[in-house]
Amino acid sequence: MTTSSPRRSGPRRSLSEDQVLDAAVTLLDRGGASAASVRGIAQEVGVAPNAVYTYFPDKSAVVKALVERTFGEIDLGFLAGRRQKWQDRIERLAVALREQLTLHPGVVPLMIGGPMDGPNALALNEKVLEILADAGLDDDEAARACYLFIVYVFGSIALEVADLDEHGPPAPEADRISARTRVFEQTPAEHFPRTAAASSVMAAYVSTDQFRWGVRRLIAGLTATADAD
């Protein structure tokens, strides 16, 4: 994934850009989105805080590079099979994207916090547009649908991450569901009867099944006869 940097002279650099990003991910996984401080990264890799500025101009550049690298780690190759139904290709892409992002929940707020306009982010965009073009949508509708898709994937993951809050390492899905169930069981039924009644379903929001259901509904909405335009 590394954008190979030209070797320079002088005292051998003890670090690589990727090592800095690795340290950031480690801190992010350990302590959530706010844990990736420049000073923390420096300590993690064993240098003085300001040494980080030899590799990146400032903190936002570190974040940007990390986001781009994470986008690059999503394997888009397995979608090559054009023989599959486009609905399945979209669904599999969505699930793959969610899986990758869930691996490092702390990175998610950083991805959503910025413009998502790097090369790897655009490559993902391009892939989605390609699938939607194969589906027979015209350029205009494909662009809109692409955005709808991106919003759903990142929106649902962002809400998931927000719910597990600043708890430490990522918990398995079953644990997160039961934790949410406990919260919803406290919903006062006299004031919010519908929310209380729906609590078991709401607790499952963080499940892969629920996510898949949403993707299918989105697809259904795209293929439905366009009567409202």
Add this chain to the structure above:
Amino acid sequence: MTTSSPRRSGPRRSLSEDQVLDAAVTLLDRGGASAASVRGIAQEVGVAPNAVYTYFPDKSAVVKALVERTFGEIDLGFLAGRRQKWQDRIERLAVALREQLTLHPGVVPLMIGGPMDGPNALALNEKVLEILADAGLDDDEAARACYLFIVYVFGSIALEVADLDEHGPPAPEADRISARTRVFEQTPAEHFPRTAAASSVMAAYVSTDQFRWGVRRLIAGLTATADAD
């Protein structure tokens, strides 16, 4: 909106909880999501930094209260008319929600950053479930659809806010579209042909029209015959 606090004795308190929250909003509007520091708030209302801790136990409590107040400022009363089509009620609720959130873009990341489990947030949830029940969806499907709706509204606004980044005060829609157009025109067409071709539509992602289109597609997906479950 204020949760009326019981009057206490001692030296008259020079501030109210709402004044603290107002100051936070002012800073948020001026400098984006990271600008609402405790020290900044204190300066804004003219007290020492630690005086804020008389009104709120810590910063997260300030954020929580601000988020809750913002949820409360969304007028849900105008949806009372049960005679309207449920599709229109959902759409109007979505647009109202977006309008309210767009007023103070800096608050949006704070809303998404936490669990959205306060009374006013639950009241919104309840309203959506009510409309979906009127639409004839059963409890289970209404709960799932409600989540889909919430994800779309907050996801799309979060991505909007991320794009206008840390520019100062909220710009009018037309300005933001043309700013985005300028960015997308630089997309290298040789590497991302589809993205470049779709750039004019992508620039309009921040428009109300695009947002409405998405809501309609979501509704279409919900009413489409459920063949994929």
Add this chain to the structure above:
DNA sequence: ACCTGAACACCGTTCAAGT
């Protein structure tokens, strides 16, 4: 009960100096 000054442990970033 409310507010203050002073302090603590953080943060991102810069600068002059060393190799």
Add this chain to the structure above:
DNA sequence: ACCTGAACACCGTTCAAGT
């Protein structure tokens, strides 16, 4: 070219003291 120590202007929070 790379790294360091020291410093600057921030940050959230606590504590003892004043009214």
